[in-house]
Amino acid sequence: MSSAATTPPSVDKVDGFSRKSVRKAKQKRSQSSSQFRSQGKPIELTPLPLLKDVSAQEQPELFLKKLQQCCAVFDFMDTLSDLKMKEYKRSTLNELVDYVTVSRGYLTEQAYPEVVKMVSYNIFRTLPPSESNEFDPEEDEPTLEASWPHLQLVYEFFIRFLESQEFQPSIAKKYIDQKFVLQLLELFDSEDPRERDYLKTVLHRIYGKFLGLRAFIRKQINNIFLRFVYETEHFNGVAELLEILGSIINGFALPLKAEHKQFLVKVLIPLHTVRSLSLFHAQLAYCIVQFLEKDPALTEPVIRGLLKFWPKTCSQKEVMFLGELEEILDVIEPTQFVKIQEPLFKQISRCVSSPHFQVAERALYYWNNEYIMSLIEENSNVILPIMFTSLYRISKEHWNPAIVALVYNVLKAFMEMNSTLFDELTSTYKSDRQREKKKEKEREELWKRLEDLELKRSLQSDGIIPT
């Protein structure tokens, strides 16, 4: 019996954990496409001559015909069907792309509706359901659009069309209208990053060329974001839309309209609450900083908003918030800084004492930033008392030596900044703690009395104790 303890554990070498199932090699990328309801019939297109082979007068006519042919959409989930016709359409699209890039005088007024029709037929579709039930953009591979060989060319063609020198928005606005834009925006939910990238360019060009659609586009993006934040938490194209917005914000005229300020406070700030923040945080922070550079008076509502939505349980997001805050502090005006320093540093002091070392570390890095340091120094009489307690405590107690070392540096910096206040705080540290404890006790007592009262009342109303 006693031998058991002395026997080395090797007696029981049989490994209970041998893995039978070794993970299979990664499956090939999944593809999906939703535009096709089973049509059954094969599509027949009559081959047309090349544009360069006909005379200049005949070209516009042939151009229209080719556009009409390209309205036919093929089923790419069935890799074997219509192979010839697919190839034909591909080469026609290629030809059209080249044609709109190099030729002149092809854009007759009749061509506009046909171009928009062709593009609409090809790109507008209900996006297919996501393959994996809970698509996690950080973890899962995106499902790629199966009809990409054609779709890419259609997008390419459309962009060349919009960028063409002959393109006249005054004619095109009859066809590229609100409904068109709305459908375009819905496509931003596509899982395929290649498609979203093209869409970004398309939308950007449309925003640039159609002044009448600008307000509408902004409003619809608003709606998409609000739905994303408060209803579904699912939309694949947030980062792309924010990129476009970044350049839109850049172009806002001063003073900012109330509409834009509302967008910042009611839409962009709540975007921080979303679980998948990491996917678009860089773009979001860029937008926010753009706003602040336009109008420094917005600093206070922005920082208060961030503090309100500060992550409670997600350390990864906390680190992102700290990063964004530093970007904001980099451009903050000293007068604005004074307005928010108290709530701000209360939060930073909580971050510094976070048990998660990455959070603590990120917060402590602020003291390496010269501009922030100068702001702190100017206001050390306010900031030092707020920070002191947690710094002092973690300098003794944090589990991570790197954090303790950083904290020592910070404390040293404070000491050099304002040594009288520092000494004062050190000496009152203990008594402050005791006062806090006492206050805590009083609170508990108050609640105890309140609860007694409630109990008594309920007994009275039950008639157990006579009044």
Added chain:
Amino acid sequence: MAGADSDDSLYPIAVLIDELRNEDVQLRLNSIKKLSTIALALGVERTRTELLPFLTDTIYDEDEVLLALAEQLGNFTMLVGGPEYVHCLLPPLESLATVEETVVRDKAVESLRKISHEHSPVDLEVHFEPLVKRLASGDWFTSRTSACGLFSVCYPRVSSTVKAEIRQHFRTLCSDDTPMVRRAAASKLGEFAKVLELEYVKSDIISLFTALASDEQDSVRLLAVEAGVSIATLLPQEDLEALVMPTLRQAAEDKSWRVRYMVADKFSDLQKAVGPEITKNDLVPAFQNLLKDCEAEVRAAAANKVKEFCENLPEDSRETIIMTHILPCVKELVSDTNQHVKSALASVIMGLSTILGKDNTIEHLLPLFLAQLKDECPEVRLNIISNLDCVNEVIGIRQLSQSLLPAIVELAEDAKWRVRLAIIEYMPLLAGQLGVEFFDEKLNSLCMAWLVDHVYAIREAATCNLMKLVEKFGAEWAQNTIVPKVLGMANDPNYLHRMTTLFCINALSEVCGQEITTKHMLPVVFKMSNDQVANVRFNVAKSLQKIGPVLDSNCLQTEVKPVLEKLASDQDMDVKYFAQEAISGEFCNCCSRVLCNFAKTKVSNPKRYSLSKLRLCHAPLKRLVLTRPHISTSLCGNISIMPPKCSRKERRRGFSNRSNVEAAMSDRRCVFQCESKSTLFGLPEVDARARERARERERARESESFPTSKGRYISIKACQHILLHQIHKIMIFKKASYDPFKLKN
């Protein structure tokens, strides 16, 4: 305390309001949750004049606090002085109903709906209805969405002029230019239609329904489908065809799969609402189309409804419709390309046999069952096997047994342990239906093989399975077939297998009875008390305690006690501990006991518990140190250690395994540390808002599988197939503000 009279003056409002303003969110939240206590202390009048205005003003706060506030105010009627003063609650709730966060707003609307019933008809018109109007014409979309949910509660109790206004407001909201509001209106359309007079349903609601059902956004259209079903139940049969059916038909062929999915999902309700005639003429072809839809999601939703749809068909033509229209589609679905579709079908297809009767089942359905039993996807096969009882009643299981066996054997050896686990659970059922001979011949060896599976969960389920089999076939059968094999494993070189013997004995002793236990099992247990591995020895102690009640007292005193005493002086502290537990007779599952203590430990009095006692089976759990978990009783939930899944990022960094601690209630953050690397993983870190929302959804589904917040226990359930020894520390604590390493207080 001086007495009831002076209570009011005892608590100056400032002190109480200080509590509601506390800097710490958690404390503020706690105070709000006890708002009724505060109101009680203030008395009804001061609650009305001082507390409520304060609450109305401080609406800018954390959403979590606002949510609690919105909930509290719904139960405040008595605290403000009863129904005649209930309107005092409207101002704070009104501002809460305009908050951005959906959860808060919904809660505020819920509370408003609740207190609306406490208003007198006069108050309703003077106070409540103007509020609804203000919300309905608010600037920002949030107030308008909230308004949508309030129309139906005040409509029935107001005068006809006000009714007309309400209808007008609802109409406006249905054509609002933000889709969020239209969605809210669409989702409340059915509810609103129910309280309207029939004439207005026909004149107003139908046009709104038609408009919403052809909205440009599919998220609105799909909500209209549900409304359509409710409206159809309200209308007389003769109007249905003209008023509702065109729109519904169009929805069934919508270009967005989400709308078609919704139609498929609501198909049974729809069928009941429209009655047999329309079902025959319209719904049958529509259902066929849905079963053949190009999108797998839609097909799966429709496949799920096959049985219900067939059951509810009018009896006179049921069989013909099924045979000529439905069955051909079902046949196609059996060989669908998508496994979700097939498994949805497999879960209901067996139900068709009771509807079609014996002959049709044998001729038409049986080939389908057999095909699905051979399906490549294990879930499909499982679904068929799990519903065998339906077929058994109609044609008897013998028809299937030839194909059943290979299917079972294959599932039993599936590479995924969850599949194996699922099939084990059906074993007792199968055994009952196939009979003891068939079982002995074909399945017995499988049941034994599971006992030495390399996944603990399978071994555990296998022991439980044996117990159920013995209950079915009797102790004698057990003695002849099972017991010798189980006891044979006591000499296995693998200590995990030796422990399995002990677990089997634990499970079997009671069903086998005293004689078999004393005669056959007990000697083996005694012999194992000298095992070299400490885990086996302390499991002997546990086993002896478990089978104690089966043994007679003489045997306990003369044989069991000496063994336990010997174990109590073992060198290994765990063996000692369990032996002593067994002797003192108050042994309960150590795991839950230690954790119960955690739950009882106050936050202010942290203790450190070594979980070395938690050596559950084989993993060297001594290294699992549960450090000072801060769990207050109200926050308990299940915590389970889940199988590892690495994120891509981690895989790139060379982690091949990751252990996850998942707090089922996600109330606290779990951090754990791998021994090899000093990396901390923050864990399923759901943001407070997302969490609240998830919980709301959970409640809405009414599928409460966790103990509620009142639950007094917490259990760590370890799935032993993960490498627990990789976990160095588990620290469980509430909220981020807590520092887990401050151990000395």
